[in-house]
Amino acid sequence: MTLFILCFLLFLVGIHGVLTRRNLIKVVISLTVMEFSIFLMLALIGYISGAEAPILGSEMVSGAPVVDPLPQAMVLTAIVIALATNAMLLTIAIRLYKKYGTFDIRRINELKG
């Protein structure tokens, strides 16, 4: 249970970063921290202490407990999606830097109202 609480703390750290940082890149990093807290939580949900890897082979004893493979597959998929979003965000951040010459959010404010 402690591990889950630590995961949630990491999630909150990420949210805090997204909301308070003023640098485009640091916002992206904070989002990544949030992402990874959720990946950790997913992996923890599938974990059973003392269980084996869910690989069907000759060494596996039938009836022995195995960890849940589904969250692991979900984490892999989610990592790919996170890669796409991060690449997209960083590309836009670099283009913004070329237009404005700064990463500071307070000075990138063409849109109002």
Next chain:
Amino acid sequence: MDSSIIILFVIIPLFAAFLIPVIGRLVPGFQRIFTSSIMFVLLIISIIAVGESQDTMTYMAGGWEPVNGVPVAIYLVLDGLSRFLLIIINLLGFLSAFYAISYIKRYTGENFFYTLMCLMVAGMNGVVLSGDLFNLYVFLEISVISSYALVAFGVEKTELEASYKYQVLGGLASLLILFGIAMIYWRTGTLNIADIAIILTGEERNAFLVFVQLIMVTGFGIKAALIPFHAWLPDAHSSAPSPISAMLSGVLIKAVGVYVIIRLFFNMFQLDGGLASVITVIGAISMVIGVLLAIGQWDLKRLLAYHSISQMGYVVIGIGMGMILLARDGDKSVAALAIGGGLFHMINHAVFKGLLFLNAGSIEYATGTRDMTKMGGLARYMPVTLASSFSASMAISGMPPFNGFFSKLVIIVAAIQGGFYLLALLAVIAGIITLASFMKFQRYAFYDKSPQREVVKEVPFSMCFSMVTLAILCLVLSLLIFPGIREVFLGPAVNTLVETADYATKILNL
């Protein structure tokens, strides 16, 4: 009809998205015709899916049959509500793609534009068909990531800034949704929506479930841009190229936002009166604040974007009132009326808001400005744009005989019958302010004295065609209110929601 028709909605646009950059590079002009024809095929298939049968159909990806009654495969589910959303998505998809043939010539990288558009449609079709929570998340990300790129398509200062803002808030929302999905999996050990519904049946209301539900409402609320989560919408929707604005406002916020809220809270979670009130209150706030923010805008597309927030408020209060009535064991026919009004307003909003954004695109195409103070006197030069935008403005303000009048009327009647007098009053007030702001649009854009400028020409055929079709639909959709037509299209969608528990039993064949 074979259930393998379901997978076509996802496969066809995905395959098109792959072909466009490959062949479009070799054959100039291929991408324009190809995208429009692909979208037309999708529209035809979705009409077939509505016309042929009213049953719930499931498609198990990979053909994995359930083992001992436990679903193993990823389910794609075609039921009344999915059919309803598929029609909206593919109709707007086709008309926007056809409109883009002329409009997008000003931009470079046409191939990428059409590729992203096909990906977005594939993602949205997947979201409304998915019967599996994680699969829903994946499709949702496909559609929103392509929409991030499309918002930034102009790569000017404002477009990039809007896209960045949209991505940070959208990313936050996606993570909250993933967090919610992880919590649900932790509790139930399954991802199949029908299976989760069965497991959660009869469970007492407890802190864990309320927490998950609030996380989900926040996540999808950001995607649907309900106030107070609306900050990204006016920027993103006004910066995108106009056909994409029409798609974003017309379809995306419905398919990945409101639709998922409806699906999860009616068919997956147990109906809960407290949460239903929260959703209704959020809807009412969006409806009123959205329109108040809209009336002061001078940028045409920004004004339309704020109206999207307000109109989605109407949809959400319709649905929310239905939820409250069902949760209280109130009168089912009134609940059905409220839900029907909400869904009816959803398709109407797709049509008239799509049309208004296309009109804004035409005006921008002809005059090069989005500022209403610099337009003026366009009535003489652009008759098609004038006529179609008049039809859409009257529809969104709720003037008879256009479709917006009937859906707002149904929502208000349901509110009075259900005893929500304050909501009925707010809906009427918001409608009047909407009318005022569209009078302003009509006057400043078309009738005011024109500034000194060269002669403006009417837009090319493909743009006119899309606008005229949507303008006719604004009138024709009024027919959906009449018995006989209602049962074919609107009725099954409402039934899926009113009979909340049927969804799970039909899919799992219990």
